[in-house]
Amino acid sequence: MALRYKLRSSESILANSVETITPEGVSQPPLQERGFYDSYFTAPLGLVLASSANFLISWSCALLSGSRPLFASAVLMSAILALRLAISVFCAIAPNCCSRERVVQVMMASETVLSANIGLFGALSLMLPIDGDLQLLALVYALTYASAMTIRCADRPELARAHMAIIAVPTIMAALYVGTPAMLVLALVVPGLAVTMDTLTQSVHRDLCNIVQNSQERKVASEQYEFLALHDGLTGLLNRDGFHLSLEEMITLCGPGQRIALLWFDLRNLREVNESQGYTAGDKLLCEMARRMRACTPENAVLARFGSDEFLLAVPVDSRHHAEQLVTKVSDHLHRPLRLDYAVVEAGTAIGVAIFGEDSATISHLMQSANIALMQAKVQDKRSCFYVPAMGEERAERKEMERDLRAALSREQLEVHFQPLIDLDSGRICSFEALVRWTHPQRGEISPEVFIPLAEETGQIITLGNWVTAQAAQAAATWPEHIKLAVNLSPTQMRAPGAALGILHALRLAGLPSHRLIIEVTESIFLEDCVHARHFMDDLSRAHVHFALDDFGTGYSSLSYLHRYRFDKIKIDRSFVCGPQVGPHSDAIIRAVAGMGHKLGIEIVAEGIETVEQVESVRRAGCTLGQGFYFSRAVTSQEAQKLLDQEENHLSHFLVAQ
Ligand code: C2E
Ligand code: MG
Numbered sequence: 001m002a003l004r005y006k007l008r009s010s011e012s013i014l015a016n017s018v019e020t021i022t023p024e025g026v027s028q029p030p031l032q033e034r035g036f037y038d039s040y041f042t043a044p045l046g047l048v049l050a051s052s053a054n055f056l057i058s059w060s061c062a063l064l065s066g067s068r069p070l071f072a073s074a075v076l077m078s079a080i081l082a083l084r085l086a087i088s089v090f091c092a093i094a095p096n097c098c099s100r101e102r103v104v105q106v107m108m109a110s111e112t113v114l115s116a117n118i119g120l121f122g123a124l125s126l127m128l129p130i131d132g133d134l135q136l137l138a139l140v141y142a143l144t145y146a147s148a149m150t151i152r153c154a155d156r157p158e159l160a161r162a163h164m165a166i167i168a169v170p171t172i173m174a175a176l177y178v179g180t181p182a183m184l185v186l187a188l189v190v191p192g193l194a195v196t197m198d199t200l201t202q203s204v205h206r207d208l209c210n211i212v213q214n215s216q217e218r219k220v221a222s223e224q225y226e227f228l229a230l231h232d233g234l235t236g237l238l239n240r241d242g243f244h245l246s247l248e249e250m251i252t253l254c255g256p257g258q259r260i261a262l263l264w265f266d267l268r269n270l271r272e273v274n275e276s277q278g279y280t281a282g283d284k285l286l287c288e289m290a291r292r293m294r295a296c297t298p299e300n301a302v303l304a305r306f307g308s309d310e311f312l313l314a315v316p317v318d319s320r321h322h323a324e325q326l327v328t329k330v331s332d333h334l335h336r337p338l339r340l341d342y343a344v345v346e347a348g349t350a351i352g353v354a355i356f357g358e359d360s361a362t363i364s365h366l367m368q369s370a371n372i373a374l375m376q377a378k379v380q381d382k383r384s385c386f387y388v389p390a391m392g393e394e395r396a397e398r399k400e401m402e403r404d405l406r407a408a409l410s411r412e413q414l415e416v417h418f419q420p421l422i423d424l425d426s427g428r429i430c431s432f433e434a435l436v437r438w439t440h441p442q443r444g445e446i447s448p449e450v451f452i453p454l455a456e457e458t459g460q461i462i463t464l465g466n467w468v469t470a471q472a473a474q475a476a477a478t479w480p481e482h483i484k485l486a487v488n489l490s491p492t493q494m495r496a497p498g499a500a501l502g503i504l505h506a507l508r509l510a511g512l513p514s515h516r517l518i519i520e521v522t523e524s525i526f527l528e529d530c531v532h533a534r535h536f537m538d539d540l541s542r543a544h545v546h547f548a549l550d551d552f553g554t555g556y557s558s559l560s561y562l563h564r565y566r567f568d569k570i571k572i573d574r575s576f577v578c579g580p581q582v583g584p585h586s587d588a589i590i591r592a593v594a595g596m597g598h599k600l601g602i603e604i605v606a607e608g609i610e611t612v613e614q615v616e617s618v619r620r621a622g623c624t625l626g627q628g629f630y631f632s633r634a635v636t637s638q639e640a641q642k643l644l645d646q647e648e649n650h651l652s653h654f655l656v657a658q
């Protein structure tokens with residue numbers, strides 16, 4: 001779990017690192033901890049050489065001068081040197097045997113005692129009546145040692161100063177004690193040397209600090225880059241790359257029989273929140289959903305944000321049942337309403353689930369399966385969907401159909417047919433609904449109920465819809481003035497930029513006045529995107545385009561839409577008119593809707609009239625217009641023209657039962 005640990009903990013790295021690189025200064029570990037004393041452990045040769053020089057000089061002076069105090073000092077020095085060498089060699093051989101801090105403390109203490117001894121040795125040499133060469137040797141050694149120590153202790157200038165002081169002060173005092181002119185000059189020069197060395201030490205110290213600071217900043221920056229490369233900047237969750245790495249690791253560490261559930265989430269209302277409340281609110285929604293996901297998933301889960309409103313969650317599970325429980329728990333948690341700045345949002349997600357070890361054996365297949373399950377959940381408007389192999393086949397078939405539809409669109413293999421809407425009082429045609437038809441070269445006629453949802457899903461509906469509107473408007477422009485044209489419009493078409501202008505442009509090109517167009521929409525346009533729906537309808541209503549609410553009774557049938565938006569027609573879905581569920585119940589519903597339409601001045605259309613009895617029944621219930629196979633199926637534009645001509649010449653008249 002090393003990587004996941006690293007990835008998870010890198011969240012705190014980001015937080016900490018931001019704190020570290022503040023303009024006020026870098027909070028870094030003290031310079032002293034950064035390895036000056038490591039040479040004791042890693043390279044004892046320097047210590048051996050310095051100790052040898054120390055040993056040689058002290059014993060030369062002591063033995064050649066025959067002085068007892070120098071002898072005593074040489075003994076003490078040798079003991080200290082031996083101790084230091086022993087520690088150093090021991091640490092080099094067995095670096096993990098004792099604590100580094102303790103060794104550093106002992107070495108520092110012994111170094112201080114050694115400096116004091118060298119200072120004393122130098123001072124004694126000056127004061128004792130010994131050979132001048134030996135005095136010179138001891139003095140040079142003492143001052144060289146003091147200078148070397150100040151540089152050695154550049155990481156702690158106070159310590160460097162102390163070493164210099166405990167050597168220089170006895171030397172100066174001894175020189176003053178001797179009092180010869182040369183010694184007085186020495187007493188004068190040594191403080192200068194001390195100050196110069198101190199200045200040098202300070203400068204080296206500053207440079208060292210800068211080097212350490214730069215290297216630390218580089219380290220922090222590289223940690224931040226690493227974090228950003230693997231995480232989503234907004235939610236702090238893993239991104240695509242981070243997720244792949246973590247999932248690979250989870251799979252590698254997965255024991256036999258262990259399964260991994262992959263949950264692919266799609267937030268339902270991010271676009272709506274972005275558009276109605278702004279992007280800050282959208283960001284808050286994303287962060288809150290990320291927080292909720294984290295809060296209700298186990299510690300060992302891997303969570304990531306993919307793209308704008310998609311999240312992925314990988315969790316080790318024992319069985320499918322375990323995965324189902326987890327999905328229910330997470331889904332319930334995510335569906336709790338949440339308060340953003342201005343409103344309470346009905347939070348929600350669709351979840352596609354696939355299980356590694358059952359549905360898939362590779363990461364790419366697992367991801368593909370979870371994504372297919374997500375599509376299924378979205379198409380079926382379910383909270384969650386578990387992958388089953390049949391979905392894969394269905395998906396492949398859909399992909400093929402998607403390709404064929406694209407080809408059909410570009411080769412103009414589609415056709416627009418027209419189905420008349422009849423005034424149930426006069427029996428005359430008052431409008432035609434444009435219905436698209438696709439005859440596939442191999443599969444034959446494909447129902448719009450199959451390919452329209454596909455076109456919506458893939459975005460092809462925009463091209464398709466524009467084409468239908470243009471074709472239908474051209475045909476309708478040749479019809480008598482009082483005959484209107486109805487076209488169906490899907491939510492995706494309505495959301496396309498400049499949708500309203502596009503429709504008006506198509507009407508202008510065809511020469512069809514805009515008041516002759518009726519746009520049929522279903523309630524789904526309000527469910528998915530109220531803001532766009534309002535703008536779209538307002539723009540076209542201003543241009544005198546009419547609206548019909550299609551398939552009424554199949555969705556929420558919310559009366560609030562009728563209150564808020566201006567509809568000229570309500571089309572009662574054909575399931576209330578023909579089909580197995582028709583009876584007193586559906587009759588009562590038609591009656592109620594027709595009564596409401598009458599009071600609101602909205603025409604009520606009964607769809608799916610197939611028999612004369614149904615004509616009679618819907619008319620009695622109060623419907624003013626009818627549409628259905630009883631009157632005519634959807635026909636080509638030439639046939640539609642023929643129907644109009646016959647009606648115009650009083651050659652025919654749709655039979656309306658009385
Ligand atoms: P819709 O707008 O409710 O269209 C009416 C559907 O009812 C048509 O099916 C029509 O053929 C069918 N229908 C009419 N009379 C009867 C009847 O007496 N009995 C029965 N059983 N059915 C009847 P179609 O053409 O298969 O269209 C299905 C749906 O596809 C349409 O429902 C509409 O939502 C969509 N659609 C069709 N063409 C277009 C289009 O150009 N653009 C868009 N966005 N959607 C379209
Ligand atoms: Mg329709």
Ligand code: MG
Binds near residue numbers: 551574607
């Ligand atoms: Mg309909």
